[in-house]
Amino acid sequence: MPERPVRHWGGWVAAVAFVLGVLWALNRPAPTTTSASEPPVTSVPTAKPPSAGLGKTAPSPSSPPSPPPQAAVQTPEPATGIPPLLLPVQGVSPRDLRDTFADTRDANQRGHEAIDIMAPRGTPVFAVDDGRIVKLFSSKPGGITVYQFDPTGNFAYYYAHLDAYAEGLAEGQTVKRGSVIGFVGYTGNANPAAPHLHFAIFKLGPEKQWWKGEPINPFEYLGGKKP
Numbered sequence: 001m002p003e004r005p006v007r008h009w010g011g012w013v014a015a016v017a018f019v020l021g022v023l024w025a026l027n028r029p030a031p032t033t034t035s036a037s038e039p040p041v042t043s044v045p046t047a048k049p050p051s052a053g054l055g056k057t058a059p060s061p062s063s064p065p066s067p068p069p070q071a072a073v074q075t076p077e078p079a080t081g082i083p084p085l086l087l088p089v090q091g092v093s094p095r096d097l098r099d100t101f102a103d104t105r106d107a108n109q110r111g112h113e114a115i116d117i118m119a120p121r122g123t124p125v126f127a128v129d130d131g132r133i134v135k136l137f138s139s140k141p142g143g144i145t146v147y148q149f150d151p152t153g154n155f156a157y158y159y160a161h162l163d164a165y166a167e168g169l170a171e172g173q174t175v176k177r178g179s180v181i182g183f184v185g186y187t188g189n190a191n192p193a194a195p196h197l198h199f200a201i202f203k204l205g206p207e208k209q210w211w212k213g214e215p216i217n218p219f220e221y222l223g224g225k226k227p
Contacts, residue, residue, distance in 0.1 A: 082155055082201065085128040085221045086177050089117045089184060089197050094223030101217040113215040114158070114200035115222075121163055121195040123184040127175045128157055128199075128222070135210045136171055142198065143187025147210045148175065156213055160198035161190040 087094060096118075103112040127148060134156070135147040142160035146169070149156055163185025175181060186195045201221065202213030220226075 080155075080203070080216060081152070082150070082216070082221055083129065084223070085218070086126055087117075087222050088126045088128045088159065088199055089119045090124045090126065092117055092119060094225065097219060097222060097224040099217070099219040099224060099226065101215075101219060114160075114198050115218055115224075117197045117199060118194065119184045119196065121183075121185055124166075124180045125159060125162065125182045125184060125197055127177055127179045127181050130177050131157070131175060133169060133171055133173045133175060133181070136165060136169065139188065141189050143190065144182070144185065145188075146181055148181075149204070149208075149210070153208060154204055155216075156202050156204055156210060158198075158200040158202070160200075161185055161188050161196060163187065163195070 144162040162182040
């Protein structure tokens with residue numbers, strides 16, 4: 001019998017495998033490369049603001065927090081509890097005041113324990129604070145005088161050497177800061193050539209006696225500045 005030709009199947013199989021490998025390599029997606037200088041971007045979840053409660057709107061996280069409210073700036077009251085007082089003589093400013101509280105009188109027999117505010121006779125005198133007129137009194141040293149209690153009833157304001165009371169002023173009357181209560185004069189033992197208001201403050205005792213108490217220097221309460 002004649003020999004049949006030998007078929008070389010191995011060559012065909014290899015050729016087909018090579019072609020399939022080339023096609024697979026051409027169609028394979030290119031890998032994504034990452035730059036060494038840039039880290040891969042990752043998704044950061046957005047934080048949700050905490051619930052502010054029913055009926056309230058939570059503040060936006062992008063808005064800066066509101067600063068805390070600032071307290072109103074106020075002039076501190078001295079330790080005694082007396083507020084800053086109105087200067088009681090019309091037309092006089094704090095720079096005109098002289099601190100005569102520690103001066104003496106009657107050949108050093110007594111302390112002054114007040115300040116004298118110089119002004120022409122007849123100049124209006126004002127209530128330095130809200131309060132109540134507790135006594136209208138005339139005496140040899142003080143002349144025509146007014147005793148006023150402050151709103152707390154703890155302090156008394158004393159105005160002396162007045163020329164006259166304001167019309168209608170009466171004991172028990174409630175007055176407001178700035179009310180005219182009298183006029184500058186030189187009654188009592190004041191020098192007629194130097195009319196002035198003698199003004200004093202004293203802390204009342206538990207008996208609330210209008211004529212007696214612990215003297216307090218009014219100078220700084222009226223805006224006076226020590227040199």
